Amino acid sequence: MAEDLRDKLGAQHLPLRDQVLAALRTAIIDGDYLPGERLTEDRLAEDFGVSRNPVREALRVAEAEGFVVILPRRGAVVASPSSGTISDMFVVRERLEALAARLAAERATTADVAALRVLLEQGREATERQDLRRVAELNSALHLRILQISGNPWLSSIAKALYLHVQWVFRLGAAERAPHSWAEHIQLVDAIESGDGDRAERAALAHLDAASAAAYENAEGGYGAR
Amino acid sequence: MAEDLRDKLGAQHLPLRDQVLAALRTAIIDGDYLPGERLTEDRLAEDFGVSRNPVREALRVAEAEGFVVILPRRGAVVASPSSGTISDMFVVRERLEALAARLAAERATTADVAALRVLLEQGREATERQDLRRVAELNSALHLRILQISGNPWLSSIAKALYLHVQWVFRLGAAERAPHSWAEHIQLVDAIESGDGDRAERAALAHLDAASAAAYENAEGGYGAR
DNA sequence: CCGGGGCAAAGTGTATACGAAGAACAATCT
């Protein structure tokens, strides 16, 4: 896309609305704002120390991304992912990440693979140290990196959005993803390195299936229903 | 120019920002605003007969949806789908619609299938009448209906967003989709009726491949670069 | 004690104005 243009020109200035959006997203994902909670504009404006306008703009985008629901004349509430939508999410994500794995396998440079291996190694270390927070971070980083390597901006942005929601569900469902997923990650990176699209896709599917099962388990009755 | 756009807003009593967003989307898809065209807030506000606030909120969502690109401190321009992103879109859409077809096959009621057949029949008629505009409408309706039957809101909304972009590319690339796609549609609906997920998926893929090829052909050098 | 009517508070939706800062472009100076 026009990313090159965007990079060239005044890129480093982050509009307030974007900062608010980022803060809002993480607040929701981290559970600072709980599903069903009402988000009045004034309150958010005060929380973030800005006026109503940036907040409103951030809210619209958050709505488009599925983090909040906006009821006309009644304002925004944090969305409530039901267990039904969780499995829906995973079915879609499975397909998208499988595709990403295939494309990544077909396009990865040796540098790309090296970067993945670094993440893998760091993940192994963090797992050894029992640093679950860092493990989760690296897990995200790995998946996001693969998406990026796939070189398909649409795929990347859609899958990223879904991924954020998955994280959200995880946090709500208490536990972080179990560390055993790193074995699957290694399989996946190996497959990508091999350049074999079919194999990469299979590896991604296997991994996602396991992740899905774990998520579903965690999520069962995890959050405040409604 | 400002008049016809204003008329599209009509007398509905939705929030203005939603009307503006809808009008903006269709204006972009219909080619009233061309790729690369600069969209200043004042201009849009005047075109739609509203103040700048609803316009700004609509623009943020339009950006999230990929219809415009917002450059910090420089404002919004209509996005320019390059032929690269077109094929990227189709690769993703292929997977999603294949999934939708599978789910639809697994879940479709006889009423669902009947509804699809009605669309099919209307499409056949419209094709006979050479009513290309109506054919395109029915084509959309069919795909959207299948998405809906799939019963997966995530899949549905993501694929719908992608579909809008495909339509956009089509309009830009001049011609509507060739009428021969109806034969593929019939295959697809038959497969869905059969309840055979694999078969439905294959039918969807075949259809999408053909559509993709046609789109790619139309798009080649179709629009004004940037 | 309870249900409903009505009223006030809260909050959204929209408009408007204004100042600050960035970007683009023209004019000016060396």
Place this chain on the structure above:
DNA sequence: AGATTGTTCTTCGTATACACTTTGCCCCGG
């Protein structure tokens, strides 16, 4: 010419105002 300096256009954010809806509460009558 090339660099520098204004000038202008716009976005970005703030603030304010106000209509209109929704909500919640109080009070009243049963």
